[in-house]
Amino acid sequence: MKTVVIIGAGFCGAVTAAQLLRGTTEPINVVLLNRSGLMARGLAYGTRTDxxxxxxxxxxxxxxxxxxxxFLRYAQRFDADVSANSFVSRRLFGDYLEWITREAARRAPAGSRYRPIVGDVEQIQPLAAGARVRLAGGQQIEADRVVLALGNFAPADPRVETGSGDFYGSPRYVRDPWRADALWVARPDEPVFLIGTGLTMLDTLLSLRARGHHAPIHALSRRGLLPQAHRELEIRPVYTTGLPQRLPATPNVHDWLHALRHELELARTEDVDWRDIIGGLRGATPALWKSLSLRERQRFLRHLRTxxxxxxxxxxPALxxxxxxxxxxxxxxIHAGRVVGYDETQDGVEVLWRPRGSNRIERTAAGTVINCxxxxxxxxxxREPLIAQLRDAGLLTPDELGLGLIVDHEYRLVDRQGHSSTTLHYVGPFLRAQLWEATAVPELRRHVSALAGVLLRSLTTAPTAVAALA
Incomplete structure (x- = not known):
């Protein structure tokens, strides 16, 4: 019986397991590894905040x-009022992922095994046929295929001027707001300073308020831009899909931006919502990204990514x-600027930051600083041991822009010499390096489905590794 080890039990890991169990016609052994006990949850769907x-x-x-x-049918089992345009709790979606995995295991061919295991993977060693996965504590699993379904690692510490980095070791600093109980350090009557103004900031704001935090909250990013909101809709949106064909043929970020602005202005005069224009680019984004040179990608990241x-x-909409x-x-x-340093005292910390377009330094007092x-x-x-091990062994290739990993058309990791692995695969948000549009469920589910097909086809002809959990 063939063994597939999946490392990471968020959306991609859980759905890969489900697709393998649903798609196989022969018995299969699927091992789903996660360092925490929250299977089929990941960071986003493991939240307990309503x-x-x-x-x-x-x-x-x-x-x-x-x-x-x-998912809609599943959600309606618990609340008949949920519609296709409802924004429901992430906790419910985590329940759904857990359910589809269990159901796939229950319906898999006789003799199949699904093993969710809590453990931290320390090393992956390629073998002549398959690979050996070693867990902390010495446990080992022999696998025919290994899928890395990783991607949501703790944020990097924001860069500051020399001499201020020591603050990142302070108990008043939270590097990872998604870590269990990380936000309890913030006293409800003390101001909080959030670094970042995107969706992570919004989630952190919600968590703090749910915990009874009532003091002012400051949030800063380079441009001070907040997430836009979806519309309230009663029907599915209809995207305007003609823009990709009307973009200038030369892959140039400046020209494409000009064309997009022109399209948005036309849409405004014709009472077309701008969200439908952006949505119409979604399917074409991977091809557009691939057509850009390295220099043009760098220009996009520097000037337009935010x-x-x-x-x-x-x-x-409610958020x-x-x-x-x-x-x-x-x-x-909300502030636009950059953090330049910190002055910590017994009573709190002053965040030193430079407003965008200014040389002056502002000082904002807070009890806690949270990296969002x-x-x-x-x-x-x-700073992820498994990624570092594979990187140092030359078994994976980071992309030049720091967006993720290089894989081939069958989601196989490409090594330092440019060769595709016969055993190691990747699926998840690190596909952004090559596709850009690879972080939301509608895209990731297609990649997961394609990878499951690749794995099942390849396993029909591959020699079987000796499956063992030592």
Whole structure:
């Protein structure tokens, strides 16, 4: 019986397991490894905060590209009022992922095994046929195929001027707001300073308020841009899809931006919502990204990435209204600029920051500083032992821009010499390096489905590794 080990039990890991169990016609052994006990959850869907809702409507959150209403049907089992355009809790979506994995295991061919295991992978060693996966504590699993389904690592510490980095070892600093109980360090009566103004900032704001935090909150990013909100809709949106064909043929970020602005202006005069224009680019984005030179990609990341992210990755309408209310009553202050240092005292910390376009230094007092810059994706330097082991062994290749990993058309890791692995695969947000549009469920489910097909086809002809959990 063939063994597939999947490392990471968030959306991609859980759905890969489900697709393998659903798609096989022969018995299969699927091992799902996660360092925490939250299987089929990941960081986003393991939250216990009711205010954390999905950023995509329920009708577009199916795990399966061939069954678009899968999640909607599941959600309606618990609340008949949920519609395709409802923004439901992430906790419910985590329940759904757990359910589809269990159901796939129950319906798999006789003799199949599904083993969710809590453990931290320390090393992957390629073998003549397959690979050996070693866990902390000495346990080993022999696998025919290994899938890395990783991507959401703790944020990197923001760069500051020389001499201020010691603050990152302070108990008043939270590097990873998603770590269990990380936010309890913030006293409810003390101001909090959030570094970052995107979706992670919004989630952290919601978590703090749910814990009873009532003091002012400050949030700073380079441009001070907030996530845009989705519309309230009763039907599925209809995207305007003609723009990709009307973009200038020469792959040039400046010219494409000019064309997009022109399209948005036309849409405004014709009473077409700008979200439909951005949505119409979604399917074409991977091809557009691939056509850009390295220099043009660098220009996009330097000048336009933040604008794209705030318009492309939107929040639920209710959360957009909450942001407006927090700002209107002064509970939340948004700043544009850069942190340059910290002055910590017994009573708190003063954050030193330089406003955008200015040389002066502002000082903002806080009890806690929380890093909300979002998951680290630079596999060239990320502080993740397994990635470091594979990187140092030359078994994976980080991309030049620090966006993720290089894989081939069958999701196989490409090694330092440019060769595709016969055993190691990757699926997850690190595909952004080559496709850009590879972080949301509607895209990731297609990649997971394609990878599952690759694995099942390859395993029909591959010699079987000796499956053992020592």
């Amino acid at each position: 205010e954390h809702v999905l950023n995509v409507p329920a009708g577009r959150m199916s795990a399966f590209p061939d069954d678009e209403d899968s 604008f794209w992210d705030t318009h492309r990755h939107r929040c639920a 957009g209204r909450l942001l407006d209310a927090e700002r209107a009553d002064g509970s939340l202050s 810059t979002g998951p680290e994706s630079d596999t060239r330097s990320v």
